[in-house]
Amino acid sequence: MFEAAELEHEVSKEDYRKEEAELRRALLAAQRELGQQRRFPVLILIAGVEGAGKSETVHLLNEWLDPRFIEVSGFGLPTEEEAVHPPMWRFWRALPPKGRIGIFFGAWQTVPILERVLGKLGPGGFATRMEEIMRLERMLAQEGVLLLKYWFHLSKAQQKKRIKSLEKDKETSWKVTRYDRTLFEHYDDFIEVCEPYLRETSTGEAPWTVVPAANERFRALFVGRHLLGALRARLDAPAPAAVKATPAPPAAPEQVNIIRALTLKQEMSRDDYDKELAEAQGRLARATRHKRYGSISVIAVFEGNDAAGKGGAVRRLGAALDPRAYRIVPVAAPTEEERAQPYLWRFWRHVPRPGRLTIFDRSWYGRVLVERVEGFAAEPDWRRAYAEINDFEEQLVTNGAVVAKFWLAISKDEQHRRFKDREATAFKRHKITEEDWRNREKWDAYEAAVCEMVERTSTGMAPWTLVEADNKLHARVKVIRTLAEMVEDGLKRAK
């Protein structure tokens, strides 16, 4: 696949100057439009062989475009902060918001490719990493990121010539490091790993563009033209039609409706509650003070029907914890900065360090619940969310997190009773709004969405716990006891 890129090209100085002036003007105009529309972000990945002018190209883009709205990120060895989070965390942090351009100099493929070349990663491990990368790139593309992946290529002979000429010139010899020379010696091994990598990760949504890099002027115009074309195509495309509400999904058939299969009203006396709650809280308190607790993190997700008692359960849970070591993230409407990013970005920013516990009061599941039912997300978007969410949670668990997900279920009658009670009690009245009553009318649609959510996202590593919540006392004990058990299991795995 590199044959075309190894052809020799010439561009005269004069031709270059003429085209560059025009290109620059057009690129600047496109960048301005990008910033005004704020419809999508642009993410440019710069990769390829050493000595192929990657740095020079990034400099050039900064010169051609308005550098204030470009953010260049280099990804070398992770810092301590980065190292304690899942590997993709640092890339999420650096994503450009809508209307801006991000350049990743080296990206998610850099470390796996290097490790594969050096033999630290076998073919199976490499394939797994490649899969992860493809899922991420697909998700970004589907979230509207204009993802442009440039691979700067030189043949072995071209690379050799380039390094020689850099070394000869006193002004540029510092650019050739010992590391470059080592890589040059591994040229064949490197290409042997990269060639299939490029082939397999050149997907429909995010193909690689191989840049013939031997001639500086040709390379510059090549990248400039390609970038301009890609920008224009997206800028000129009509704005996507507004999302139409998805027709209410049919309720799950009775025999596989896992919610209707629950016995929502569970008995528990006040005395048993006091005893069992204290016991469960004690277990959780001990687990979170365990000496190995510092090497795992805990993520507790709370979803449930309106008025199912999430707040009360969270409060009893918090009472068992050191208040410094946990935080509650209430998930409501996203902020301006969050709206300018892919959907999962606002959850990634709250992923805890080891030794910390984060409670999400509502979560990323909003996409397949309220956003689905109310039509805030288009069907293809919430459909793909199941896989994206599983992928997200897998990354958390692989990095040592315990992910506990609770669905607090109450019956329609019980909800009605609680709504009425809230309306009748002065200090609870703020908890009940018109919207709650409206949501209630879509009870069946919500129930169907919950069934499908549990079906698709209850995984071995991050299972859903369905909590019968008509009796609050039972629900609280079940939540805390389950979490305690899961943390204990997590501690065993961390051994």
Add this chain to the structure above:
Amino acid sequence: MFEAAELEHEVSKEDYRKEEAELRRALLAAQRELGQQRRFPVLILIAGVEGAGKSETVHLLNEWLDPRFIEVSGFGLPTEEEAVHPPMWRFWRALPPKGRIGIFFGAWQTVPILERVLGKLGPGGFATRMEEIMRLERMLAQEGVLLLKYWFHLSKAQQKKRIKSLEKDKETSWKVTRYDRTLFEHYDDFIEVCEPYLRETSTGEAPWTVVPAANERFRALFVGRHLLGALRARLDAPAPAAVKATPAPPAAPEQVNIIRALTLKQEMSRDDYDKELAEAQGRLARATRHKRYGSISVIAVFEGNDAAGKGGAVRRLGAALDPRAYRIVPVAAPTEEERAQPYLWRFWRHVPRPGRLTIFDRSWYGRVLVERVEGFAAEPDWRRAYAEINDFEEQLVTNGAVVAKFWLAISKDEQHRRFKDREATAFKRHKITEEDWRNREKWDAYEAAVCEMVERTSTGMAPWTLVEADNKLHARVKVIRTLAEMVEDGLKRAK
């Protein structure tokens, strides 16, 4: 000052239950109003002697209030990420936004007090830290943060009794750590340091409230009532009047007008420019590749008249740098998340790590320039900003940053010429707006603001460089050369 706090108090169970129910309702209502108004954040500092019920109180607040809108932060030893930034950075990151409550469990005073007790910090060093803290607290209060500082106190006898009773009970004995026992042994030393600390940092804006902590019920009601009173007082205060435009300040008298003293038109031939620019860029490139560069950070601030050529200078500066190792922060209108925080918050979040360079294209000086002249900030607010800015920059420099500030100055005639040129050139037209012409009408007011800004904020550690910019070539060379020199100096200091 602890006498009153050492008195013994009793509250019967029944009295407690009665008052608690009412207090709880009122606190919840106040918290809800806080969230609806979103006018100010609440920051609660929890400090005091060991065993005085600090944890218990935080638990209680989480129980009384809606814990989803409370964020508790504990500040132990800094992480690597925190350690490479100025000491106050981690506190800035954890500040609650408007409408929410933040609880700092241990805060900026914890480390200095501990170090003073252990003798690692002398009286002079301690006084300096105390000064820094008072400046920060005053700034937060003036930015509208409701800052509540609770000091939980026990007499030596009370503390002894408390520890004994914790140790006796199997359920609570784990709460007494070896650390607690050490602190108990140092009770007198601790009080000897804390007493004057509390006295001196009990300022009008942010006084300490000493909590008599021996009796659990009394302590709970004491804190609850105080918190409620403080919340209500702020919630019920009328919204501050809208800022009125500050009357245009008089221009600085000719003889001390440092801008008019400049010779704005400096000669430089194109040939000299090419040579000197390359030389300055080379110096900067070498300095930022120096082996000690990894232990300093660089912050370059660009301010100047409209059309003074900031963009062009920034571009040439960037050309000398590794694009991965610098970023440009264009400062425009703050985002929603930024508007919910104290003024300097949005700059703190961009403070670079060692080995990195950040260019601010416009900066925190907006407060004493555009916000002052256009009346976006009230006079007392921009007046206090000089000291706050000096304090901010001092923290950066103390932490090893080079802070270079450039004012690019052009004459009124030159600006007129450039505005006209922009209007006449197709691809520059977007750079000139009605607003630019309007700002120009306030030329004298801006000039006076610039003179005062330089006068008050050009410090030994972070001096202003005034750049004569009628000739762009001269300006670019001066900027890059100056920055190169400052980085070289920084490297020497870092030795």
